[in-house]
Amino acid sequence: GAGVSQSPSNKVTEKGKDVELRCDPISGHTALYWYRQSLGQGLEFLIYFQGNSAPDKSGLPSDRFSAERTGGSVSTLTIQRTQQEDSAVYLCASSLTLGTDTQYFGPGTRLTVL
């Protein structure tokens, strides 16, 4: 596609439920990144993928968070047993390669945990 797309754009869930957030990177981009932006805060790095591989998962806030990428394209960020502090905008970005510094961001998913 022309740009990075994410779905859903907004998600409201109840505490304790699981949620899945989806990211479609720019076609041909091998590197994909997930960030979280809480209200009034900068972007917090969560995880990156090179192809389908995520070499460094240390940025994930807890073991309730997981991410996968299949076919070198679409990625899913899953949050299990959501907590209110998980409420944030989750942004996905992609770049041509991992060595390319310019990242193109999607519109984000606003997650609200009640």
Added chain:
Amino acid sequence: EDKVVQSPLSLVVHEGDTVTLNCSYEVTNFRSLLWYKQEKKAPTFLFMLTSSGIEKKSGRLSSILDKKELFSILNITATQTGDSAIYLCAVRNTGGFKTIFGAGTRLFVKA
């Protein structure tokens, strides 16, 4: 610990004013510094800086990096209401591929 600090956190100016946004950083094995503009949700790329003293310019926006003093500035001249946004500074290091963002400067330009 790697970190990026931006100042000021927020700024209100009138159309036509010139603003300077600051970004200081501490990172091991610096690779690049990037500026993004965030109007709604998706940050959009402005500049990438890797070398000291070389100004990058795009229209009314310009940026420069000082790798000795570990900071960068983003200048916006003749500001317009459309410049109102959050400006994010980010730093990338070699080796690992994390990108560390500052908290941003929220700029509001009054008509």
